[in-house]
Amino acid sequence: MALTVGDLARASGVNPSAVRFYEAHGLLSAERTSGNQRRFQDADVCRTKVIRVAQRVGLSVAEIRQVLDDLPPDPAPGDWRRLAESLVAEAHRRISQLQQVLGEITGGEKLCELEEPAGLLPDRLRSSGRHLA
Amino acid sequence: MALTVGDLARASGVNPSAVRFYEAHGLLSAERTSGNQRRFQDADVCRTKVIRVAQRVGLSVAEIRQVLDDLPPDPAPGDWRRLAESLVAEAHRRISQLQQVLGEITGGEKLCELEEPAGLLPDRLRSSGRHLA
DNA sequence: CTAGGAGTTCAACATTTGTTGAAGTCAACC
DNA sequence: GGTTGACTTCAACAAATGTTGAACTCCTAG
Numbered sequence: 001m002a003l004t005v006g007d008l009a010r011a012s013g014v015n016p017s018a019v020r021f022y023e024a025h026g027l028l029s030a031e032r033t034s035g036n037q038r039r040f041q042d043a044d045v046c047r048t049k050v051i052r053v054a055q056r057v058g059l060s061v062a063e064i065r066q067v068l069d070d071l072p073p074d075p076a077p078g079d080w081r082r083l084a085e086s087l088v089a090e091a092h093r094r095i096s097q098l099q100q101v102l103g104e105i106t107g108g109e110k111l112c113e114l115e116e117p118a119g120l121l122p123d124r125l126r127s128s129g130r131h132l133a
Numbered sequence: 134m135a136l137t138v139g140d141l142a143r144a145s146g147v148n149p150s151a152v153r154f155y156e157a158h159g160l161l162s163a164e165r166t167s168g169n170q171r172r173f174q175d176a177d178v179c180r181t182k183v184i185r186v187a188q189r190v191g192l193s194v195a196e197i198r199q200v201l202d203d204l205p206p207d208p209a210p211g212d213w214r215r216l217a218e219s220l221v222a223e224a225h226r227r228i229s230q231l232q233q234v235l236g237e238i239t240g241g242e243k244l245c246e247l248e249e250p251a252g253l254l255p256d257r258l259r260s261s262g263r264h265l266a
Numbered sequence: 267c268t269a270g271g272a273g274t275t276c277a278a279c280a281t282t283t284g285t286t287g288a289a290g291t292c293a294a295c296c
Numbered sequence: 297g298g299t300t301g302a303c304t305t306c307a308a309c310a311a312a313t314g315t316t317g318a319a320c321t322c323c324t325a326g
Contacts, residue, residue, distance in 0.1 A: 006302065016303090017285055025283095035292045037303055046245030056234045061283070080245065084238050091235050095228050101189045102224050105217050112179030112213065139272065149273090150315055158313095168322045170273050194313070273322065280315080285308100292303065 002031065002039035012048035019048070026065050027051055029073075043074055050083060057091045135164065135172035145181035152181065159198050160184055162206075176207055183216060190224045 008028075009016040022028045023038070028047060030038035047068065054064045067086055071079055141161075142149040155161045156171070161180060163171035180201065187197045200219055204212055 004303075015285075018283085020304095021284055033292080033303095035303085036305095037292065049245060053234060053238060055283095057231065087238055088235060091231050091238070095231050098190065098224050098228050098231075101186060102221060105186060105220055105224070112182060137273070148315075151313085153274095154314060166273095166322085168273085169275095170322065188313095268326090269324105271322100271324090274320075276318090278316085278318105280313100282312090283310100285310080287308085288306090290304080292301100294299105294301095296298090 001042065003042065003044065005038050005040075008040045008044055008048060011045045012052070014048060014052065022048070022051060022061075025061050027061065027068055041074065046080065047071075050080075050087075054087055054090075057087055058094050059087075059090065134175060136175065136177065138171050138173075141173045141177055141181060144178045145185070147181060147185065155181065155184060155194075158194050160194065160201055174207065179213065180204075183220075187220055187223075190220055191227050192220075192223065 003011070005016045005019050009019050012019075019028065019040075020038075023030055028040065028044055028051075030040050030044075033039060050068070051064055054067070055061075059067070067083060071083055075083075136144070138149045138152050142152050145152075152161065152173075153171075156163055161173065161177055161184075163173050163177075166172060183201070184197055187200070188194075192200070200216060204216055208216075
């Protein structure tokens with residue numbers, strides 16, 4: 001059963017314009033009717049939901065395209081599973097990065113010297129003895 | 134000791150154009166010389182580093198402005214500490230969100246039906262019996 | 267005092283991720 | 297076969313986050 005842009009959009013919770021955008025950027029692909037209208041597959045509903053989840057994980061459209069390019073058209077359950085695992089891995093990577101930032105905030109280096117007596121900035125980084133006039 | 138745009142940029146590891154951008158958006162503020170050149174304070178080096186860290190946490194410039202607006206000019210160590218704590222809290226929030234996405238990927242709902250025999254899409258979501266001609 | 271590097275403003279460009287509107291075409295239902 | 301809602305393309309706009317360039321001015325060093 002072929003889905004129109006509107007069908008797919010409704011079923012996956014996005015705007016039709018977003019569906020067209022994803023197709024234009026190679027995240028989705030569609031057959032065309034003789035009158036040039038798009039017809040999607042049922043599996044594209046899943047594909048589209050994956051796109052949205054991947055975006056929430058923090059992937060750009062280009063990155064999502066990469067991971068979806070490994071997905072055969074009409075994928076088997078194992079294909080979806082591998083895709084899910086790769087998203088999980090990516091999410092863990094993003095969490096690690098956030099935890100690293102946490103470390104930088106709370107950690108030893110203090111992000112800044114919290115005191116500011118006299119020479120906060122090493123003089124060699126200063127272009128010269130600027131004043132305010 | 135007043136810092137020029139270039140001084141501040143070098144000391145905090147950003148581009149001078151970014152410094153001007155941050156000032157234009159209220160994240161930084163500067164005195165002006167009689168010849169209209171910006172002069173920043175030493176504390177602005179810290180401020181700018183905080184901006185970059187906050188961005189890595191995922192805050193937008195508008196959001197960073199909010200948290201920086203609570204910061205007095207020439208802040209005391211306690212002010213920096215409170216700011217750091219609020220960034221830490223925000224980072225934890227982002228981590229939680231990622232973990233929630235993780236739950237959605239691996240969790241019960243399966244994100245999609247992994248089987249696709251016949252009726253993946255409930256018929257009432259389909260606009261009608263579309264074919265491909 | 268003057269030269270030259272660094273500063274100024276402003277507009278344009280760049281990228282990402284879409285949305286909106288106009289003008290025109292399709293296709294499902296009666 | 298008509299009507300009408302949904303589709304098509306294309307261009308323009310939008311917001312965020314800057315960068316780049318032109319044209320011009322400043323200020324520090326010598």
